[in-house]
Amino acid sequence: MATRDKDMADLSVVGQSVYRTDANPKVTGRALHVGNIEMPGMLHVAVLRSPYAHARIKRIDKAKAEALSGVAVVLTGAEIAKMPGVDAHFGPAFRDQPILAVEKVCYAGDPVVAVAAVDRRTAEDALQLVEVDYEQLPAVFDVLEAVKSDSPFVHEQHRPAKAFADLAHVKAGRQSNICYHFKLRTGDVDKAFAEADRVFEDTFSSPPAQHVPMEPHVTLVYLDEHARLNVWTSSQSPSYVRTELSATFGIPMNRIRVRVPYIGGGYGAKLYAKLEPLATVLALITRKPVRYALTREEEFLTITKHGVVTKIKTAVKNGAITARKCEVYWDTGAYAEIGPRIGHKSGYTSAGPYRIPNVWIDSYCVYTNRVPAGAFRGFGVPQVIWAYDSQTDLIARALGADPVEFRLKPALEEGEPFATGTLVHSFGIKEAIRQAAQAIDWTKPRAVQAGTKRRGKGIAAGVKAVLTPSISGAIVILNADGTANVLSSTVEMGQGSETTLGQIVAEELGLSVGQVHIVQPDTDVTPYDTITAGSRSTYHMGNAVRMAAAKVKAALCEVVAAKLEVAPDDLLARNGRVCVRGMEERGMTIGEIFLAKFGSLGTTLAAEAVCQPTAAHMDPETGQSEASRGGGMSTDRRPHGPGNRPVGKMHGVLVSFGHRRGSRGRYRNRARRSSATHQRRRHRHGDQSETL
Amino acid sequence: MTIRSFELLQPRSLPEAVEMLREHGDDARPLGGGTTLVILMKQRAVHYPFLVDLQTIPGLNGIGQESDGLRIGALASHRMVELSPVVRRLLPVVAEAFGHIGNVRVRETASVGGNLAHADYRLDPPPPLLVLGADIGAVGPNGSRRISLKNFFRGMYETALEPSEILVDVKIPAPPADSKAVYLRYSTLSANDWPCLGVAALLTKENGRCKELRLALGGVAPTPLLIDGLEFTRDQSLDDGVVDKVLQKVEEQISPSSDLRGSEWYKRRMARLFVQKAIAQLNGDQG
Numbered sequence: 001m002a003t004r005d006k007d008m009a010d011l012s013v014v015g016q017s018v019y020r021t022d023a024n025p026k027v028t029g030r031a032l033h034v035g036n037i038e039m040p041g042m043l044h045v046a047v048l049r050s051p052y053a054h055a056r057i058k059r060i061d062k063a064k065a066e067a068l069s070g071v072a073v074v075l076t077g078a079e080i081a082k083m084p085g086v087d088a089h090f091g092p093a094f095r096d097q098p099i100l101a102v103e104k105v106c107y108a109g110d111p112v113v114a115v116a117a118v119d120r121r122t123a124e125d126a127l128q129l130v131e132v133d134y135e136q137l138p139a140v141f142d143v144l145e146a147v148k149s150d151s152p153f154v155h156e157q158h159r160p161a162k163a164f165a166d167l168a169h170v171k172a173g174r175q176s177n178i179c180y181h182f183k184l185r186t187g188d189v190d191k192a193f194a195e196a197d198r199v200f201e202d203t204f205s206s207p208p209a210q211h212v213p214m215e216p217h218v219t220l221v222y223l224d225e226h227a228r229l230n231v232w233t234s235s236q237s238p239s240y241v242r243t244e245l246s247a248t249f250g251i252p253m254n255r256i257r258v259r260v261p262y263i264g265g266g267y268g269a270k271l272y273a274k275l276e277p278l279a280t281v282l283a284l285i286t287r288k289p290v291r292y293a294l295t296r297e298e299e300f301l302t303i304t305k306h307g308v309v310t311k312i313k314t315a316v317k318n319g320a321i322t323a324r325k326c327e328v329y330w331d332t333g334a335y336a337e338i339g340p341r342i343g344h345k346s347g348y349t350s351a352g353p354y355r356i357p358n359v360w361i362d363s364y365c366v367y368t369n370r371v372p373a374g375a376f377r378g379f380g381v382p383q384v385i386w387a388y389d390s391q392t393d394l395i396a397r398a399l400g401a402d403p404v405e406f407r408l409k410p411a412l413e414e415g416e417p418f419a420t421g422t423l424v425h426s427f428g429i430k431e432a433i434r435q436a437a438q439a440i441d442w443t444k445p446r447a448v449q450a451g452t453k454r455r456g457k458g459i460a461a462g463v464k465a466v467l468t469p470s471i472s473g474a475i476v477i478l479n480a481d482g483t484a485n486v487l488s489s490t491v492e493m494g495q496g497s498e499t500t501l502g503q504i505v506a507e508e509l510g511l512s513v514g515q516v517h518i519v520q521p522d523t524d525v526t527p528y529d530t531i532t533a534g535s536r537s538t539y540h541m542g543n544a545v546r547m548a549a550a551k552v553k554a555a556l557c558e559v560v561a562a563k564l565e566v567a568p569d570d571l572l573a574r575n576g577r578v579c580v581r582g583m584e585e586r587g588m589t590i591g592e593i594f595l596a597k598f599g600s601l602g603t604t605l606a607a608e609a610v611c612q613p614t615a616a617h618m619d620p621e622t623g624q625s626e627a628s629r630g631g632g633m634s635t636d637r638r639p640h641g642p643g644n645r646p647v648g649k650m651h652g653v654l655v656s657f658g659h660r661r662g663s664r665g666r667y668r669n670r671a672r673r674s675s676a677t678h679q680r681r682r683h684r685h686g687d688q689s690e691t692l
Numbered sequence: 693m694t695i696r697s698f699e700l701l702q703p704r705s706l707p708e709a710v711e712m713l714r715e716h717g718d719d720a721r722p723l724g725g726g727t728t729l730v731i732l733m734k735q736r737a738v739h740y741p742f743l744v745d746l747q748t749i750p751g752l753n754g755i756g757q758e759s760d761g762l763r764i765g766a767l768a769s770h771r772m773v774e775l776s777p778v779v780r781r782l783l784p785v786v787a788e789a790f791g792h793i794g795n796v797r798v799r800e801t802a803s804v805g806g807n808l809a810h811a812d813y814r815l816d817p818p819p820p821l822l823v824l825g826a827d828i829g830a831v832g833p834n835g836s837r838r839i840s841l842k843n844f845f846r847g848m849y850e851t852a853l854e855p856s857e858i859l860v861d862v863k864i865p866a867p868p869a870d871s872k873a874v875y876l877r878y879s880t881l882s883a884n885d886w887p888c889l890g891v892a893a894l895l896t897k898e899n900g901r902c903k904e905l906r907l908a909l910g911g912v913a914p915t916p917l918l919i920d921g922l923e924f925t926r927d928q929s930l931d932d933g934v935v936d937k938v939l940q941k942v943e944e945q946i947s948p949s950s951d952l953r954g955s956e957w958y959k960r961r962m963a964r965l966f967v968q969k970a971i972a973q974l975n976g977d978q979g
Contacts, residue, residue, distance in 0.1 A: 121694040124736065295693055
């Protein structure tokens with residue numbers, strides 16, 4: 001901690017509490033959101049969804065809908081499948097999700113027919129004129145039923161996508177509902193169970209939930225004067241959306257422009273492609289701007305968190321955990337979405353952050369006829385923590401051990417190997433457990449409580465997997481007046497990235513936060529970024545903008561060093577000047593440096609940097625991996641601004657934890673889930689815990 | 693979702709409104725605050741080509757004290773009832789029940805008449821109005837009549853109103869002297885959700901003993917339910933034995949169904965618990 005404090009003392013912007021740059025436009029309602037954009041001749045989309053969980057489409061009669069005045073197009077999946085050069089399916093891990101259902105529907109809510117019309121009401125009127133005949137098929141709703149050999153199959157074939165490096169090993173499967181299986185074998189589990197004093201065996205389940213971002217999904221697509229595809233979308237992954245649209249429609253990447261303004265929350269719901277493929281195909285057919293916006297009800301039929309069943313068996317000998325066997329079943333719903341990545345990244349953490357010599361993990365990503373499940377705050381990790389650390393607690397109590405001490409003993413130390421073999425760095429789990437215990441006065445006996453609302457104490461520890469390898473690129477452009485523009489594809493969705501990145505660049509260049517403008521994601525302009533998710537932006541994009549800014553600073557220092565005849569290393573950027581460390585009156589303003597370098601103030605100084613900090617090598621068969629420095633587990637404990645942001649984000653995390661005890665919606669093949677969706681609980685601010 | 697187009701008819705008098713409803717039959721519905729009807733139409737669950745806007749009729753939203761109690765116009769908003777000084781003074785339990793519904797924006801819009809005529813089994817106002825012995829006024833093609841609230845709810849979303857009949861007011865008699873009333877609402881999901889169940893109780897005491905106990909429950913039967921057969925509590929002190937018998941009466945008459953707000957088993961448990969709480973609260977220090 002001592003070195004950290006010394007580091008912090010050198011900082012003038014990072015670590016300060018600054019006013020959020022997006023606060024004013026958001027609070028005053030001036031912030032641009034996709035839903036605010038109106039274009040001449042814009043069409044509106046409504047989608048007819050399947051009432052059945054699994055059914056073959058026998059006939060679609062859309063003649064009456066097409067005849068309705070104001071309707072531009074009524075489209076079916078069969079028609080998309082016939083479009084030359086167009087892949088009717090998309091998806092980040094498997095190309096299994098149809099833009100509109102082709103031949104069969106796989107969940108109640110699956111989009112079947114789309115209408116684009118002059119306004120939303122006309123489009124919905126048209127949908128009521130469409131007739132669809134279905135032949136119902138046997139459906140499966142339970143993840144443990146779905147893995148049985150006699151279960152109905154949701155998909156007849158599995159077709160891997162190849163968009164992400166970490167999913168390159170995903171294989172085309174045989175007939176099965178299991179689309180991905182992560183396997184880890186360390187030590188000799190059977191022997192440890194045979195020699196154990198006690199064996200604990202439990203099953204934990206965690207229900208699906210919806211993210212409920214304040215702004216539902218919305219996408220606007222149009223063709224510009226060069227017939228280039230222009231996409232405005234509420235997305236956490238603009239770079240990926242461009243890649244996906246290019247692959248789906250065979251359009252070169254430089255003819256696709258994806259822009260993301262401020263988005264009203266994401267929580268994982270807005271990762272990868274969602275509305276963009278359908279809005280694109282409708283724009284390509286009609287040659288008109290097309291807006292596709294989900295209703296709140298449709299949100300619940302579009303993406304959820306994974307429901308998970310975890311079977312966990314633990315061997316204890318001489319009071320210590322000697323083996324853990326985890327079977328994790330991820331219900332990924334009708335389409336794999338990012339389920340395989342979740343089954344992998346969260347699957348390998350499912351034995352916990354503990355020193356356990358023998359570990360056996362099977363993590364299965366499983367298709368069912370339910371709403372597709374994808375990323376949701378923590379990427380599956382909260383579901384497995386719920387399982388393994390509930391059991392850790394049960395074991396501690398059964399052994400009569402103190403739950404804090406029982407966790408501290410096997411908690412991994414800095415540099416020790418994790419179950420995968422990865423050495424953990426910047427881990428801090430022991431310190432975190434101790435501090436958490438201290439914060440709730442763990443050792444103090446509870447006072448005798450009266451009344452019906454009683455307070456208990458509990459502790460749980462968990463480890464979050466990180467997304468590796470991943471990449472962030474950034475460009476910093478310094479203007480002659482000492483202001484800077486930063487090109488970054490990180491999406492500001494309420495987490496405060498714009499302010500944080502601004503602070504980092506301001507720190508590096510010696511500017512104030514107000515002098516740095518973060519350009520919003522625009523794939524024509526801002527470089528590639530993997531995704532805005534997984535708490536990765538401050539580290540990855542933060543380093544990219546810092547390195548780009550450092551290159552700009554180096555160019556400035558070179559000029560000043562030559563002018564003042566000092567070594568570049570002795571120079572410091574502060575308050576819009578580059579000056580000599582310790583003699584800060586000696587230096588040059590940025591304007592003076594530009595004049596010296598370019599002979600003009602009408603220019604800019606730009607630099608690009610890419611942050612790809614980890615090259616991890618993992619054997620997909622064994623899960624054995626080696627990570628070079630910087631990867632694996634990292635905990636950045638330095639607050640970039642001790643203002644509202646971390647507290648706000650912590651509130652969000654706690655709200656998400658509430659889903660562990662949420663109630664489960666019921667699924668039947670006949671019944672549409674809409675009644676459940678209307679009634680499903682949404683966490684409100686008042687429902688959060690009182691104290692943090 | 694959007695609403696299919698419809699025509700908004702704006703009558704200037706009750707007879708004109710009744711005539712419009714009669715003329716269009718099943719194609720028309722009266723529109724009060726619209727907080728439920730408009731949502732159902734937006735979801736395209738129902739469609740009415742004609743809505744008869746009762747808000748344009750003057751005098752339907754008054755709240756006032758009358759010789760025998762309190763009269764609330766059908767078009768008074770929930771918020772008006774919640775904040776009305778006269779309601780708060782005479783029948784605080786009614787002001788409180790209306791103050792529980794939804795959120796302040798809904799309460800500013802939703803009408804008292806619409807709430808009752810919708811006949812949702814979970815709504816908050818019916819239980820307290822039932823224990824207070826309220827009745828409603830209706831105007832239709834055959835003139836006007838009064839219907840006691842106990843006979844008003846006929847089934848899930850079904851009332852005693854005839855076609856083209858409009859609910860115009862609710863009258864609540866002055867509560868018996870020495871009586872106290874309470875409404876307890878229990879929500880299992882978020883605070884502004886429909887309740888899992890609601891329990892209203894009215895207790896009149898004489899010489900420290902029960903003179904009359906009335907109970908009504910919402911959310912545990914297809915309609916809001918006034919519990920029958922509590923006459924045995926007369927002149928009893930409400931000790932555990934008597935309360936047990938009351939609970940037995942409640943158990944016999946409720947028929948909750950399982951949903952997201954609780955299973956049948958759970959709702960039965962909670963009905964017992966909240967009836968006990970309500971009685972204990974009214975029975976005060978002797979309970």
